[in-house]
Amino acid sequence: MTTETVSPLISLTGIQKVFGAVQALSGVDLNIHTGECLGLVGHNGAGKSTLMNILAGTLEASGGSLSIAGRDLGQGYAVQDAGRLGIRCVFQEGSLCPNLSVAENTRIIHPVLKGFGWRPRAAAVIMEQLDLIFPGHGVSAFDIVGDLSISKRQMVEIARAFTVTDTGIRLVILDEPTSSLDARVAEQLLDYVGRVAGEGISVILISHLLGEILQVSNKIAVMKDGRVVAFRDASGFDRSSLVEAMGSTVVAGVAPRRDAEHRKTVSEERIHMRPPEQPDDQSVRAQAGEVVGFAGLAGQGQTEALLQIFDGHGVLPSGAQDAGCCFIAGDRQVDGVLPLWSIRKNIGISSLKRLLLGMLIQNGKERELADAWKERIGIRAPDVEAPILSLSGGNQQKVLFARALGSAADIVLMDDPMRGVDIGTKNEVYAIIRQEASQGRTFLWYTTEMEELDYCDRVYVFRDGVISETLSGSDITEENVLKASFKQVSGAA
Amino acid sequence: MKQLEMFMRQHPWSWSFLAAFLTWAVTAAYISGTGGLALASTALSFSTFFVMVGIGQMFVITLGPGNVDLSIPSTITLSAVVSMMVMDGTNAMILPGILAAVGVGVLVGLFNYGLIRVLTIPPIIATMSSSFLVQSSAIALGRGVKIKPPAALEWISTAKMLGVPVLSLLVIAFAIVMAVLLNRTVYGRSVTAFGQNTRAARLAGVPIERIRYLTYTLSAVLAAVCGVFLAGFSGGSSLNMGEEYLLASIAVVVIGGSSIAGGNSNVPGIFGSALFLFLLVAMLNTFGAAAGLRLILTGLIIVGVVTFAGGRKESR
Structure with missing residues (x-):
């Protein structure tokens, strides 16, 4: 026509x-x-x-x-x-x-x-x-x-x-x-x-x-x-x-997936969470030392699942110890940054109990913590006493990573945290995630970036608030994730 | 001069002390002689009560927009009535009387928090409606009978050492403790994080509901303790004794340089602005201003100070 x-x-x-x-x-x-x-x-x-x-x-x-x-x-x-x-x-x-x-x-x-x-x-x-x-x-x-x-x-x-x-x-x-x-x-x-x-x-x-x-x-x-x-x-x-x-037309660099040999050394289950509307018997499970991905189209219930886990829903006693979960926001202005504070206080807020002497927070110890993470994650700022809002968006995001990873929490929840983060920083953070996981931390990682799923031991694809597919190991491919993203889950609205 | 300016920029509370000092100096010059010292002593006495309730109100306001405790005046009244009844004019019953007042404060705090949490009423409405209930309880209990405070309580509320009120020394020590509470404890950090971004604070692991509960309770308990000493100071409880503390408790927080938007507060400013508020009224009285004019000028000056302080903070 x-x-x-x-x-x-x-x-x-x-x-x-x-x-x-x-x-x-x-x-x-x-x-x-x-x-x-x-x-x-x-x-x-x-x-x-x-x-x-x-x-x-x-x-x-x-x-x-x-x-x-x-x-x-x-x-x-x-x-x-x-x-x-x-x-x-x-x-x-x-x-x-x-x-x-x-x-x-x-x-x-x-x-x-x-x-x-x-x-x-x-x-x-x-x-x-x-x-x-x-x-x-x-x-x-x-x-x-x-x-x-x-x-x-x-x-x-x-x-x-x-x-x-x-x-x-x-x-x-x-x-x-x-x-x-x-x-x-x-x-x-x-x-x-x-x-x-x-x-x-x-x-x-x-x-x-x-x-x-x-x-x-x-x-x-x-x-x-x-x-x-x-x-x-x-x-x-x-x-x-x-x-x-x-999909990606170019095959991305070889997947940095950790091998099965690593996983067999861990056994302690920390999370077992079933989305409330889940029609079948699939559920989110995570052990110590695992990196578990949440995938699917945006807004299909991944963030809600993370928040439920944050509130203690589905966290097994072995994972809850005293530190519980920490949360790394993707929407950092709404969910993460405390805008009136310095970098130091923004990092320290999730670790205050470890910084106490009697009832008082030791500012010196908090500074040590902040300095150590500034170094490790490469926050580009002259000093940790600088206001957090003086940083660029990507560096503010690094402060949020430092806050969570610097805390004692065994379970780290990540809500698509790489939005607006440049590629160099991403690679630094990926390396830290692998390192921390190998020391026994559990990561639950909602991501909209296909390549990041390559870092995950297992991936749950969400659709309409429920898990539509559980993929693990070599089944985690872009094609499978896409297919599951569009799949209608029976029984769901 | 340059250094002084830098200092004042970095410490917003210093403005309230400057304002208090200037007001005092003008008035003292006008009345001449030793009247100035007597005025300073009186200002310390009266500002003590503003500071007590102001600190509680400050913690509440730090929680962020919409958080304000309007039940302070009625809590002052109820606790004064209850504690005077328990003490019944005898020194031996002072401690039980104070404990009863603290109990009143804890109950009012719990009630306020319950309205906010369980019925999800905005704090300003919740504390306003609870203030009616609290005030009615005070009326029902007191029946307008004025019970004289025990002699020892009256003494500690009014005594002076070398012209300095004893109570104000106690309150200064207390304010220092509160400043440490705000700046160096987990509770204080949590309150400040709450006021900056409640959702972010929650996701950073701050137990926000517990913090909110503790804060409203702290405010009510401080108001209750203020009620006891105010009754000791003014020769017994009366049903309208809390009246002027509604706006004053908010004004001392704001004039003291704490952010009305929450998340950024300080304790020293409350002291400076409590002195300033009292001296301002005293100055206008000295100049023979009529009551109406005095209120108008007080209002204008508060607006001026807040505008000035607010504008300055943004440019930082």
């Missing part, structure tokens, strides 16, 4: 985006034609959401050019411009105001609905669209969004993106739209996406469900490490070639 000779609706050329030291996008080229449905796939952190945010005007590109309908949009392109040009976005996190009704939420993106009686008019607009996309949806225009179930909220969010008042729609971006819809409703949506294409509206569909992508897309783009690595007609892909395109 489209031909390459027609000039594209949207053209992205050499788009770059840098967050601090992290290159999120390194030169993305992508064209979208009118009436086309583009499927966009890739791992977490591949840059899909960043690219869509640039297109929707919520982030500004660090480099490259963006043109829509032949108009070149340079610096200063913002959300309002996107709205005027007819670009709508359904974000993963949801953007409805929970305290407002469905109709009032609709009004937010339609300033033209004003004056006397705007509520009924807004209600008519949204209800018409809901009926069109999701017949039998069961939503009323005057329901308060916060009272709706997550799937109804998602339906309202999607329907709102397709509503038209004064400006027409050219492009709708759907970021994981079916993540909280059941199969029947998801089918209604995919069906609708196929129909609007015929009306000249383009759609970008991001999904981890490869079946959906293959079903509705005309074209598919695969992203990896901030680039588009494959971009062609959907007919040129099947499920396995998509998985292959998403």
Whole structure:
């Protein structure tokens, strides 16, 4: 229905985006034609959401050019411009105001609905669209969004993106739209996406469900490490070639997996935790000296499992001694850093009991501890008395590693802690993890980076809050992890 | 001069002492003669009570946004009523009376914490509602009868050595202990971590619920002990004796350079600002300001100090 000779609706050329030291996008080229449905796939952190945010005007590109309908949009392109040009976005996190009704939420993106009686008019607009996309949806225009179930909220969010008042729609971006819809409703949506294409509206569909992508897309783009690595007609892909395109094309350096010989010397079981909703008999088990990985798509319950273990759920008496668990945050500003303190106090907080003389904390001993770890993990700071906020993000993360590893805890829980950490630091930390494990510590390591699973003795792949697969030894391959990430676990919602 | 400025920048509490000194100097110059020394002595006496409740309030405020203990005034009143009834004017019953007051404090702290924890009520609402209950208990128990304090209690609350109030010496010693508690103990570190980022503190192994419980209890116990000495100081308990300590307990914390956002507090500033608050009122009285004007000026000066202190801290 489209031909390459027609000039594209949207053209992205050499788009770059840098967050601090992290290159999120390194030169993305992508064209979208009118009436086309583009499927966009890739791992977490591949840059899909960043690219869509640039297109929707919520982030500004660090480099490259963006043109829509032949108009070149340079610096200063913002959300309002996107709205005027007819670009709508359904974000993963949801953007409805929970305290407002469905109709009032609709009004937010339609300033033209004003004056006397705007509520009924807004209600008519949204209800018409809901009926069109999701017949039998069961939503009323005057329901308060916060009272709706997550799937109804998602339906309202999607329907709102397709509503038209004064400006027409050219492009709708759907970021994981079916993540909280059941199969029947998801089918209604995919069906609708196929129909609007015929009306000249383009759609970008991001999904981890490869079946959906293959079903509705005309074209598919695969992203990896901030680039588009494959971009062609959907007919040129099947499920396995998509998985292959998403995975690492180069074989990473030989896996630093520790051999079985090491493991047979340990026997003391420390953790035995079964996720509450687990339908079968799989459970998380970890012994002294083991490194156990949690994998799967982001937000499938890995962090929750770590927090449950942190709260003592599933920790066997042999692992709980007195020090228990320590936790290394990935979201360091929310879960880790104590912002008003020095590096020394940030490191010492988990070891205070060992620093006491009588009832008093010995600052000198705390300083020794901090200095020792500053040296060992390479925190780049003039002095441990410097405020933690004077450090770069990666170095703040090292302080959090030092806090946990410097404590007496036998069990170390890591919540994808390498986000925003540069490769050199990563290798230093990997070495320390191996060393500490060989001295009998247990590591539970949630990671979204495939290569890090190579350091694990065993990997639990999570899906919908439960373990979908347990992989160990040579079965820990990217292919197996990906397969398990998309597997539907029977009995789970 | 340069060094002094550096010192004051690094120690936010020093501002409150400077303010107290300037206020005293202006007033002393106005009244001339030996009145200045008498004024300083009186200021020490009265500020003692502000310091006692201020330290408890400081620990609570250190826990972070939303944490404030509004039940301090009613706890002062109830503990004064209970302890005066137990003592019944006899020196022999002073110790049991003080223990009863501490018991009142522990109960109020437990009740506040229970409301916050079990019913998940925001602390400001929880302590406000419990203050009504506590105040009503005081009214029911005391029935407005003023019982005179035992002679020994009255003596220790009002006695002076070379013009220096004995009670203020005790409170200075106590404040030093509290400063050590804040800065050098596991409890103090935990409170400070709690106020910076509660979630991070929890994940770093701080037992946050225990810390919260201990802190609200500490605040209530200090208010209760303050009530006993205040009754000794003012010749018995009265039902409105805690009134002025609601805003004062918060003001001394904030003017003293502790962060109202939590996680960063100090003890010395409470002393300086307690002196300042009393001297400010004394100065305005000396100048013959009417009660209304005095309140307006007090309010404006507090706003000014907090704005000034807050702005300065951000630029650090």
